[in-house]
Amino acid sequence: MMIARRADTKARADFATWKMMAKLNGASALPAEAQAFLTSYQALLKGMPEADATDATIQLMYKAYYAEMGGKGTAPDVRAQISEPVTDNVTAFRRPAPQKTKPKAAADPKPKLPVALIFACLVVVYVGVRYYWR
Template sequence: MMIARRADTRARADFATWKMIAKLNGASGLPPAAQEFLASYKTRLADMTEHEATEATIREMYKAYYAEMGGGGAPPEVKPVKAEPVTDNVTAFRKLPPKPKTTQTAPALQRKLSAALIFVGLCAIYVAIRLYWP
């Protein structure tokens, strides 16, 4: 069953990729197998809806990939997982509420005071060295 799932996933991913490349006029650069699958898809579009033609082509690719990956016999039926429709995945920008201003506590005030004292002390030492050192 793992081979079947991998083959189905690969078939769906490859078909979506090849279909997009074909829409961008790059189908001539695809491998011959991909061009054959796309040609069969285009012929199916004449008889079926786009969704039916897509699923039929993916089933055909799945069978080929299943055999290629070493699956024996007829490939088992893999039910595609139905994706939930995406309504809107864009989040509106909201300005964050301002943080309330807190009053400085004693440790924070003490930290600022000690830094200021160190700076003043270093300035005094610098001035003393410049004035009194020959």
């Protein structure tokens, strides 16, 4: 069953990649196997809707990958285990719990000097140095 799941996952991923490259006009850079699957997909598109053609092509790729990966016999149906699709996968936003703050001390041990006082001291030092060098 592990081989079947890996083959199915690889088939779906490869098909999505190849289909996007074909849309971007890069199909000529794909390997011959990929080009063959895309050609069969284009042929299926002419006779059925896109979703059905996509599923049919992925099933063809899945069977080929299953045999290539060493699966014995016919490839089992991997997607049969999926229950009804999830309609709502949105998670509600929750605010984080507020962090505890440290209580402030009643009296700061060192009072802060106002900015204006510091600026005035710098001016006095500058003027003093200028007069000293003259």
